[in-house]
Amino acid sequence: MVIQxxxxxxLLIGAIAMGLFAFLGTVCIGVTDGMVCWHSLDCIPLFILNCATALVxxxxxFLFNNLKMQKRxxxxxxxxxxxxxxxxVAAVMSLDQVVEAGTVAWRWTIGLPVVAVIFFIWANRRMRADERLLKSYDRIR
Known part of the structure; x- marks a missing residue:
């Protein structure tokens, strides 16, 4: 029996996506002096949340021995x-520069958490498939 x-x-792709989201700029805000880029490093609690998500x-x-815990x-x-x-999104929209200028250019990195969620859901589906496979082999024994 081989479990793929x-x-x-x-999970690795999702972790990389969240790590990139933590360190790359998320939005560029147009102000009178030019463009200002904002990333989660400008908001330390948000940066910690992004890094914690990637770390989790x-x-x-490495929790492959406990499939239920890994799914959870x-x-x-x-x-x-x-x-x-x-x-x-809430932090960017509450910035004074956004309120004054009104021009916000979202960068491609804003989609990284969505990509991470998709990969986490796919991982969960694969875990369920492995669980079904293990149960079918237990029935055969």
Whole structure:
């Protein structure tokens, strides 16, 4: 019996996406002096949340011995990614520069938490498939 560990690949991609989201600029704001780029490093609690999400997803790769726990942690990482996206949008929209200038140019990195959520859900699906495969082999014995 061979269990394909695609969920490990999916979790790694999700962790990389959240790590990139933590360190890359998210939005460029047009002000009278030019463009100002904002990233999560400008908001330390948001940066910590992004890094924690990436770390949780990375640690989840090594929980393969406990499939139920691994599925639960993957869904927690997906939830943390969505919370991070919502808090990022709220933080950017509350900036004084956005209120004054009104011009916001979102960068491609704003989609990284969504990509991470998709990969976390795919990982969870692969974990369920592995669980079904293990149960079918137990029935045969």
């Amino acid at each position: 560990r695609w969920q490990s690949v999916f 997803a990375f640690i989840d790769i 942690v993957a869904m927690i990482a997906a939830f943390m990614s969505l919370v991070s996206l919502a808090l990022t």
